[in-house]
Amino acid sequence: MIVMNKTCESLRAAVADIADGSVVMIGGFGNSGIPLQLIEALRQHGARDLTIISNNAGVAEIGIASLLKAGQVRKIVCSFPRSSGSIWFERLYEAGDIELELVPQGTLGERIRAAGAGLGGVYTPTGYGTRLAEGKETKVINGKGFVLETALPADVALIKAHRADVWGNLIYNTAGRNFNPIMATAATTTIAEVSDVVSAGELDPECIVTPGIFVDRVVTQEASRHDAA
Amino acid sequence: MIVMNKTCESLRAAVADIADGSVVMIGGFGNSGIPLQLIEALRQHGARDLTIISNNAGVAEIGIASLLKAGQVRKIVCSFPRSSGSIWFERLYEAGDIELELVPQGTLGERIRAAGAGLGGVYTPTGYGTRLAEGKETKVINGKGFVLETALPADVALIKAHRADVWGNLIYNTAGRNFNPIMATAATTTIAEVSDVVSAGELDPECIVTPGIFVDRVVTQEASRHDAA
Amino acid sequence: MMRLNSDEMARRVAQDIPDGAYVNLGIGMPTSVANHVSDDRLVIYHSENGILGVGPAPAPDQVDPDLINAGKQYVTLLQGGCYFDNAESFAMMRGGHLDIAVLGAFQVSERGDLANWATNDDTFPPAVGGAMDLAVGAKQLFVLMRHTTKANEPKILNQCHYPLTGAGVVKRIYTDLAVIDVTEEGLRVRELYGDNTLADVQALTEARLLPPL
Amino acid sequence: MMRLNSDEMARRVAQDIPDGAYVNLGIGMPTSVANHVSDDRLVIYHSENGILGVGPAPAPDQVDPDLINAGKQYVTLLQGGCYFDNAESFAMMRGGHLDIAVLGAFQVSERGDLANWATNDDTFPPAVGGAMDLAVGAKQLFVLMRHTTKANEPKILNQCHYPLTGAGVVKRIYTDLAVIDVTEEGLRVRELYGDNTLADVQALTEARLLPPL
Numbered sequence: 001m002i003v004m005n006k007t008c009e010s011l012r013a014a015v016a017d018i019a020d021g022s023v024v025m026i027g028g029f030g031n032s033g034i035p036l037q038l039i040e041a042l043r044q045h046g047a048r049d050l051t052i053i054s055n056n057a058g059v060a061e062i063g064i065a066s067l068l069k070a071g072q073v074r075k076i077v078c079s080f081p082r083s084s085g086s087i088w089f090e091r092l093y094e095a096g097d098i099e100l101e102l103v104p105q106g107t108l109g110e111r112i113r114a115a116g117a118g119l120g121g122v123y124t125p126t127g128y129g130t131r132l133a134e135g136k137e138t139k140v141i142n143g144k145g146f147v148l149e150t151a152l153p154a155d156v157a158l159i160k161a162h163r164a165d166v167w168g169n170l171i172y173n174t175a176g177r178n179f180n181p182i183m184a185t186a187a188t189t190t191i192a193e194v195s196d197v198v199s200a201g202e203l204d205p206e207c208i209v210t211p212g213i214f215v216d217r218v219v220t221q222e223a224s225r226h227d228a229a
Numbered sequence: 230m231i232v233m234n235k236t237c238e239s240l241r242a243a244v245a246d247i248a249d250g251s252v253v254m255i256g257g258f259g260n261s262g263i264p265l266q267l268i269e270a271l272r273q274h275g276a277r278d279l280t281i282i283s284n285n286a287g288v289a290e291i292g293i294a295s296l297l298k299a300g301q302v303r304k305i306v307c308s309f310p311r312s313s314g315s316i317w318f319e320r321l322y323e324a325g326d327i328e329l330e331l332v333p334q335g336t337l338g339e340r341i342r343a344a345g346a347g348l349g350g351v352y353t354p355t356g357y358g359t360r361l362a363e364g365k366e367t368k369v370i371n372g373k374g375f376v377l378e379t380a381l382p383a384d385v386a387l388i389k390a391h392r393a394d395v396w397g398n399l400i401y402n403t404a405g406r407n408f409n410p411i412m413a414t415a416a417t418t419t420i421a422e423v424s425d426v427v428s429a430g431e432l433d434p435e436c437i438v439t440p441g442i443f444v445d446r447v448v449t450q451e452a453s454r455h456d457a458a
Numbered sequence: 459m460m461r462l463n464s465d466e467m468a469r470r471v472a473q474d475i476p477d478g479a480y481v482n483l484g485i486g487m488p489t490s491v492a493n494h495v496s497d498d499r500l501v502i503y504h505s506e507n508g509i510l511g512v513g514p515a516p517a518p519d520q521v522d523p524d525l526i527n528a529g530k531q532y533v534t535l536l537q538g539g540c541y542f543d544n545a546e547s548f549a550m551m552r553g554g555h556l557d558i559a560v561l562g563a564f565q566v567s568e569r570g571d572l573a574n575w576a577t578n579d580d581t582f583p584p585a586v587g588g589a590m591d592l593a594v595g596a597k598q599l600f601v602l603m604r605h606t607t608k609a610n611e612p613k614i615l616n617q618c619h620y621p622l623t624g625a626g627v628v629k630r631i632y633t634d635l636a637v638i639d640v641t642e643e644g645l646r647v648r649e650l651y652g653d654n655t656l657a658d659v660q661a662l663t664e665a666r667l668l669p670p671l
Numbered sequence: 672m673m674r675l676n677s678d679e680m681a682r683r684v685a686q687d688i689p690d691g692a693y694v695n696l697g698i699g700m701p702t703s704v705a706n707h708v709s710d711d712r713l714v715i716y717h718s719e720n721g722i723l724g725v726g727p728a729p730a731p732d733q734v735d736p737d738l739i740n741a742g743k744q745y746v747t748l749l750q751g752g753c754y755f756d757n758a759e760s761f762a763m764m765r766g767g768h769l770d771i772a773v774l775g776a777f778q779v780s781e782r783g784d785l786a787n788w789a790t791n792d793d794t795f796p797p798a799v800g801g802a803m804d805l806a807v808g809a810k811q812l813f814v815l816m817r818h819t820t821k822a823n824e825p826k827i828l829n830q831c832h833y834p835l836t837g838a839g840v841v842k843r844i845y846t847d848l849a850v851i852d853v854t855e856e857g858l859r860v861r862e863l864y865g866d867n868t869l870a871d872v873q874a875l876t877e878a879r880l881l882p883p884l
Contacts, residue, residue: 002690002691002711002712002713003713004691004713004715004751029507029508029526029544030507030526030530031523031526031530032507032523032524032525032526033524055544079585079586079587079588080585080586080587081583081585082582082583082584082585083530089583090582090583093583094581100583100584102584102585102586103586104586104587104588104589104590104591105506105544105548105586105587105588105591106544106548106551106552106588106590106591107590107591108544109543109544109545109547109548110346110348110545110548112545113545113762114351115766116762116766117339117758117761117762117765117766118353118354118762118764118765118766118767118807118808119339119351119352119353119354119375119765120351120352120353120354120368120370120371120373120375121351121352121370121375122343122348122349122350122351122352123348123349123350123351124347124348124349124552125347125348125349125552125594125595126552126590126591126594126595127590128594128624128625129622129624129625130590130621130622130623130624130625131576131621131622132586132590139349141349141350141379141380142349144349146348146349146350150370151370165751166751167715167724167751169751169753171435172435172541173522173524174434174435174509174522174524174525174535174541175505175507175508175509175524175525175526175541176524177508177541177542177543177544178507178508178543178544179543179544180543181543181545182543182544182545185762185766185768199750200749200750200751201750201751203753204436205403205724205748205752205753205754206400206401206403206436206754207433207435207436208753208754209543211723211753211755211759211763212715212723212751212753213693213715213717213723213763213768213769214768231477231478231498231499231500232500233478233500233502233538258720258721258739258757259720259739259743260736260739260743261720261736261737261738261739262737284757308798308799308800308801309798309799309800310796310798311795311796311797311798312743318796319795319796322796323794329796329797331797331798331799332799333799333800333801333802333803333804334719334757334761334799334800334801334804335757335761335764335765335801335803335804336803336804337757338756338757338758338760338761339758339761341758342549342758344553345549345553346545346548346549346552346553347549347551347552347553347554347594347595348552353765354765354807354808355765355803355804355807355808356803357807357837357838358835358837358838359803359834359835359836359837359838360789360834360835361799361803394538395538396502396511396538398538398540401754402735402737403722403735403737403738403748403754404718404720404721404722404737404738404739404754405737406721406754406755406756406757407720407721407756407757408756408757409756410756410758411756411757411758414549414553414555428537429536429537429538430537430538432540434511434535434539434540434541435541437540437541438756440510440540440542440546440550441502441510441538441540442480442502442504442510442550442555442556443555
């Protein structure tokens with residue numbers, strides 16, 4: 001009997017094929033639902049010239065900020081780069097050493113979802129008549145103005161979930177979902193960091209949030225022991 | 230202490246304000262997840278000149294077919310009207326007594342979702358280069374052809390779920406979800422037929438499929454006893 | 459002239475939130491509106507990061523690190539609340555499902571244009587978050603802000619000078635001096651606090667104010 | 672000339688479905704492909720109505736009336752399967768997440784155009800269902816059909832005469848006579864059953880066939 005098992009034994013192995021120049025989605029909102037160990041593995045892996053798609057641009061020295069500090073990021077696509085403590089982003093931005101594409105949060109989500117759902121783009125009312133719609137196609141539908149926002153796919157998505165099964169089905173913890181479920185759908189390769197992995201059938205099929213079809217690799221936070229060895 | 234309770238005591242009361250000429254979404258796929266008792270209440274209520282949005286056009290004499298038979302439907306928007314046993318639809322169609330807007334199933338879903346999510350429309354690759362894209366705006370994005378499909382809202386959604394809580398949060402039974410969760414988001418008034426209603430907090434917040442914000446009224450199948458009385 | 463303090467301003471907004479309403483409170487002063495909705499009432503708070511039914515701050519030993527609000531503060535979930543992802547959360551906003559959003563503002567125009575995400579100072583990198591989605595989506599958008607800048611300059615203007623968050627989106631403005639409705643006729647004063655007169659408030663307002671009906 | 676029967680045709684397709692693949696089987700003959708994937712193998716079947724991990728038909732006393740496949744037959748769920756709504760189900764199709772879709776067809780053109788949802792007979796109301804979404808979305812679209820119509824007319828044509836389901840979408844055609852790949856050079860015969868010759872099959876095909884490599 002063939003058994004499907006998407007578990008990856010090591011964090012290092014999980015990110016080993018991320019190439020220089022990749023577009024990488026990273027889940028999380030503030031400090032909630034961030035795949036910190038996968039980000040650290042990516043930092044150690046050392047891929048450069050990355051485009052990062054994430055809601056925030058990292059704070060202090062951890063998470064996305066650690067990639068910025070290491071000079072691995074060429075461009076960031078996000079809605080709110082300027083949190084208190086986003087010193088590495090601010091430093092690079094002021095020096096002109098990083099490109100910023102600012103996207104309203106809901107538009108960021110719809111562009112990611114569109115990529116995952118095979119849509120070319122969506123007409124959203126968000127940003128209509130504002131600076132963030134400049135240069136974009138607009139359309140008035142039933143008297144209301146909309147902006148065309150195109151699909152935003154990625155090469156890799158690094159996401160954080162609470163628990164996986166071996167088929168790659170995922171459940172999350174409270175508000176830790178945020179961008180993780182939609183990013184899982186929008187990348188060529190989706191890698192999920194989880195607290196633990198259970199057998200197929202142990203997650204309630206009515207409660208699975210991310211179906212395994214969207215997930216390529218699952219790695220537990222325990223896997224860091226393998227990397228240290 | 231204020232208590233929120235969206236439960237409606239009677240099926241008849243739940244549909245009493247559906248006006249002639251309304252656009253009514255009805256959940257279900259084949260015989261799975263259809264709000265049969267709400268449809269029967271709508272039939273008895275007698276609203277006419279309805280536009281029905283649903284995946285199918287009813288079979289035999291029940292469900293949507295009963296509304297067709299009663300002459301209450303002016304137009305139907307669906308993907309697959311011609312199931313074996315769709316005699317009432319076929320009869321009306323051949324007589325020219327019903328208007329049909331045929332929409333690919335995934336496009337129907339995205340148009341419904343767009344309405345619920347406040348989008349004006351989406352560019353989908355589905356139907357590009359086919360008869361169902363005739364007369365629609367198209368656009369080539371990154372070398373691939375897409376068709377503009379606009380949001381499809383409704384006045385009322387009649388949906389079927391397994392269980393509700395008094396806040397209107399819903400969970401479903403197996404493949405009974407189909408169009409129900411997206412239709413819940415896309416109508417001015419959403420009415421859910423459920424097997425039972427529990428207190429707030431009794432549904433696992435990690436497993437709620439339709440958040441109560443999308444649901445206006447909940448009615449149990451037991452409520453038909455009130456109507457009979 | 460009577461100027462409400464922050465607590466009094468938040469309390470005034472809380473009075474206008476009906477029971478059973480679905481409400482999003484913006485970061486900063488708007489968040490404190492919840493503190494003035496008494497415990498015997500039921501308002502369902504939405505948080506953009508994927509929560510409906512946001513409850514009060516947890517006891518220190520009850521903190522769930524993932525359970526934060528849009529302002530990144532630890533919160534709890536009410537019985538009856540639920541979680542969802544970003545796409546569904548913003549569908550709630552943009553799709554017109556929230557009854558009320560309360561946002562802060564740098565400037566509001568007489569047409570209800572809102573400017574609250576960027577100034578004309580380009581030394582800081584821009585950040586927008588969910589403000590533009592909230593601005594276009596909620597059934598009613600309330601602005602809660604001081605009537606003037608710290609330099610006593612008007613914030614209610616003929617035209618916003620700062621980049622817009624949304625055009626023609628504001629329904630009502632709650633300041634420390636008055637409550638003002640954005641109507642088809644223009645800005646209509648709805649309520650003047652204490653002994654404040656229309657002339658007093660007009661003197662601190664660039665846009666023309668219409669008297670209470 | 673060797674003509675496979677329906678069972679043999681379905682078995683032939685089953686041979687080309689790799690373990691671990693996510694697969695959607697269209698209504699009719701394609702559905703029977705699953706019967707020829709042996710029990711020691713793992714293929715994850717998707718059903719457009721919102722199931723991933725579709726299992727075999729239930730025992731009569733185990734039927735869940737809501738748990739049906741796209742053909743409205745009762746099914747079960749494998750351990751590891753899950754449920755979702757229409758939008759997510761079609762996101763899987765359109766977004767390129769399914770490895771293989773197997774569909775029936777009225778006609779296929781040499782460019783891989785697919786016609787399988789309507790004929791030119793307008794006496795019946797049209798119905799399309801999920802066919803157009805499957806056609807554009809799966810990584811590989813296999814067509815499973817008899818090589819000719821009941822009247823022995825070719826179904827593999829220079830141009831489809833019936834309304835298209837999708838343009839340039841078919842990757843491979845499995846008929847009762849042969850397996851044919853749609854390539855940039857044209858229709859390339861991949862396999863001829865029994866003693867069938869290229870000339871035999873070409874005689875029943877309007878579009879030009881290229882010999883096996």
